Amino acid sequence: MAVNTRKIDILDAASRIVAEKGIFHLTIEAVAEEAGISKGGLLYHYRSKEVLVEKMVEHLASNYRNKIATHAEEDEIEAGKWTRAYVDVTFKKGYPNKDMHSGLLAAKAINPELMSPIREVYSEWQRDIETDGIDPIMATIIRLASDGIWLADLFDINPISDEYKELVYKKLKDWTKQ
Secondary structure, eight states: OOHHHHHHHHHHHHHHHHHHHHHGGGGGGHHHHTTEEEHHHHHHSSSSSHHHHHHHHHHHHHHHHHHHHHHHHHHHOOOOHHHHHHHHHHSSSOSSSSSHHHHHHHHHHGGGGGHHHHHHHHHHHHHHHHSSSHHHHHHHHHHHHHHHHHHHHHTTTSSSOOOHHHHHHHHHHHTTTO
16 A cells, blocks of 8 residues: 555656756656655556656546545435536545646646547546436536536636535536436
8 A cells, every 4th residue: 555655656756857847857856755765666556757747647547536436426316416426526536646637637748548548438537427317418518617617626727616616516516406
């Protein structure tokens, strides 16, 4: 378990660099320093910057996939439960380290093919959305609105207040019950 924790610490360090300093500052040396390990120690876990970024994306996708699936399983109302889970996780139960989302930016900049894990999970999510027992167009609009809030928060360009964001969240949840 310590190895997995160490790997996540390294991913967190890489994410902080991208979030705080930008993609061009993401180097093996900078990540090793930020993580408090040697370059060799980092390379033991991730053999290149590209692999590191790929694992950042995989980790984020896996984390969200698991959270959404767990949340959906806990919902007792069948119709719209997956869409409600998506909204809840996106708005309320995101990744604890917001900087981890920066891995997506790094992947897109370094090698767009590294986005494959998140593309795959979004394809799964869209299939789940469309077969969730509510109008598939409405469910897709709800997902896209949730994604829009998430991206606005990620880029720190969200002009709405927390109170207004909460009202949007509640409205999206209400729409999943119609």
